[in-house]
Amino acid sequence: MIGSAILAGTFAEGEFLDEAVLAREVGTSRTPVREALHRLQAERFVELVPRRGAQVRVVTATEMREIYQARFVIESDAITKICDRRLGPPPETRELIEAMETAGRNRNWNEFSQLDQVFHSSIVRHQGNAVLGEIYDSLRPRQVRLGVRTLTEGPERLSIIEREHRELEAALEGHDGPLSTSILNVHIQEVPKLVQAFSR
Template sequence: MNKKVSENGTDSIKKKTYEYIRDSILQGKFISGSFVEEGVIASDIGVSRTPIREAFNKLSSEGFVELIPRRGARVRAISPNEMHEFYETRMVIETYAAKRVCSIRPPIPERVDELISEMETLTQFVMAHEIAQLDRELHRIIVALSGNQVLLELYDSLQFRHLLACSSVPIDSKLLSVVLQEHKELVSALKNYDEEGVLTTLSKHLDPDLVLRFRRF
């Protein structure tokens, strides 16, 4: 479907152009390693090249694209080795955060139950891209609950890898159902401050070797 952007309001144009390119990357329209053509974007959503270039600069700073001189914006590719290292890093951060949460027992926000409910609905319709957004929000909540702001800032710096990694999952309803069940187990253990349960779920949910079997590169 052609998503034309209204030329009313510069800030609105910038935001919509950025979101269109970013979502297109995460949904696989612009695949890893390919160049995003300014002319294609301009034609797709009806904007000038200025907001497109500004969006490229923002996406570059966030790690989604690489700006190649005289070539343009190339979608950031994640190799199997980098993917493995990314999940190892998440394991370290989230395991520490989970232990801390179970120790200090902060109130668990109602948002975690809302996220599970939303994931369940999206899983029925095999909406992997939208689930990826909720996946990151859920895991970020766990890190935030640890109360360690520096750790949260470090976790946030991994955002582009998190979303690109999730978007690389083949759209498979059975696989999404497995991920949903793991999220349910994770939230249940978290709400009971069950450290063993949380760590057991995280160990399989974030196991780099298990994750890589389901990725496409």
């Protein structure tokens, strides 16, 4: 619930969260809330500040760039291997694209962004390196947060994202590594630029 509220923008970046207030709103004791906040700290949603409590983390421009640089390195390597081995896209690709498009029509940005991460994670895992898949998935909470923010503040980007997903699927189907990598580069590099622009 707290993580969803952060994704939805109910709690702003930099805002301190009161355990007692959260417990009252949820209708529980403070212990489960405290445990939830510790999980959210591990997922980089909040930062626990001594004697002040949990603060919603501010995602800096530098961190955004680093997240997407790491993402591109891992996913582009997977794409190259997939195309070299002529594996084609993961079998669940079409189903995920259609589910994302349904979420997009419903303006459910959280669901869309969660599915988007499953879509890209499936590409990374399709090349067969489970460890790289785990490393990639460790970035998921922050990527979902940035994805929700991008679509909340710039919903006109939705049609572009959907088109790029289908272009990437087609390029993987054609075993075209350079084209797939080029599509991925354009697809993911826009997000940190947009989020930074919205923050000005």
